[in-house]
C-alpha cells in the first residue's frame with residue numbers, strides 16, 4: 001500500500017483571502033475572527049498582508065497595553081534571548097527574584113506565584129484559596145466553597161467554565177468541579193448571604209470586561225473587602241484584564257483604595273510578547289503552598305521574567321496610568337457626544353469602554369466589520385455592545401480618528 005499523496009505546502013506568499021480560506025479545514029473553529037490577516041504591527045497600528053493599516057482599538061484584550069512591540073519590551077526580550085530562555089523551576093534562574101520583587105513592590109503584596117496564562121493564574125488562585133481554607137481557616141476537608149459573580153469571565157479551563165453562566169462557554173463541557181456558588185455581580189446583600197463557614201474566597205473581577213465593561217457601583221469593592229474580612233475568607237481580585245494601567249490606576253481596585261488578599265494578573269504582564277501570569281498575595285496566604293503542591297514547566301521562565309520585569313518598570317513610571325486617565329476623559333467625552341446618535345449607552349473607566357449600539361443599526365459584529373472597513377479594529381462582546389480598549393500609547397489625535405470613524409459608521 002502506498003502512502004497517501006499529500007500536496008506540497010504552498011510556499012508562494014498567499015493573500016489575506018487565501019490565508020483565511022486555508023485556515024478553514026485545518027484550524028479549530030473556536031473563534032470567529034474579523035476577516036483581517038495581520039502581518040506586521042508597531043505601536044497602535046497593525047498592517048495586513050496587503051499593507052492596509054488599521055488602528056488597533058482592542059489591544060489583544062488588554063494584553064497589548066503598551067502597544068505592539070514597545071521598544072523597551074522588545075529590547076528586554078532580545079537581551080534575554082541572547083542569554084537564557086528556559087530552565088524549568090528545577091533550578092533557579094537569575095531573572096526570577098527581580099521579577100517577584102518588582103511585582104510585590106508594584107502591588108503592595110508580598111509573594112508571587114508565576115504562571116503563564118490567565119486561566120492558569122485563576123486555577124492557581126483557586127488552589128491556593130482552598131489550601132488556605134483547610135490549613136488556616138479550618139474548613140473541613142473537601143468542603144471549601146468559592147463564591148463567584150454572575151456574568152463572570154475567568155478563562156476556559158473545565159473548572160472555570162463550570163462556574164460561567166455563558167452557555168456558549170459552558171454547555172457540552174461537563175461534568176464540572178463542585179465547590180462554587182454564584183451570586184449576582186454588584187449585589188452586596190446577595191454576597192453576604194452566600195458567605196458561611198465553608199467559604200474559602202470570593203473571586204470577582206473589579207470590572208467585568210467580557211460582560212461588556214460592567215463597572216460596579218462605588219462602594220461595591222469596599223463592601224466585598226469588608227464582607228470577606230468579617231467572614232474570614234479571602235478576597236481574590238481577577239485583574240487579568242482590568243489591571244496594569246488600563247483603568248488609569250495600576251490596579252482597578254485602587255479606585256476604591258481596596259487591597260485584596262490575592263491578586264490575579266496576566267495579559268499585559270507579558271508585554272504582548274510572551275504569556276506571563278501571576279498570583280500575587282499576602283505571605284500568610286501564598287505561604288500555604290509547599291514544594292510539589294503546585295507547579296508549571298514554563299512558569300517563571302527567564303524570558304517571561306525579563307519581559308515581565310520590563311513591564312513593571314514601565315508601570316513604575318506612572319506614565320501609562322496617567323495617559324489612561326487623560327485619554328479616558330477624551331474617550332468619555334467622545335462617547336457622550338455619540339449618545340443618542342447611534343450609541344444608546346456606554347460604560348467607561350480609563351481607556352476602556354463598553355459601548356452599546358442601537359440594535360437597529362446592527363449587531364456588535366456588524367458594527368465591528370464596518371469599523372474594520374474604516375481602518376479601525378474593535379471586538380464585539382455580547383449583542384450590540386462593542387468594547388474599546390486601545391493601547392495606552394495611543395495619541396489624542398489617533399483616539400479622535402477612532403471616535404470619528406465610529407461616528408461615521410453609526411450614521
Ligand SMILES: *Cc1c(COP(=O)(O)O)cnc(C)c1O
Nearest residue numbers: 117118119153154155238240241
Ligand atoms: C482573559 C482573561 C482571563 C483568562 O486569560 P487567558 O490568558 O486567556 O487564559 C481570565 N480572567 C479575565 C478577567 C480575563 O480577562
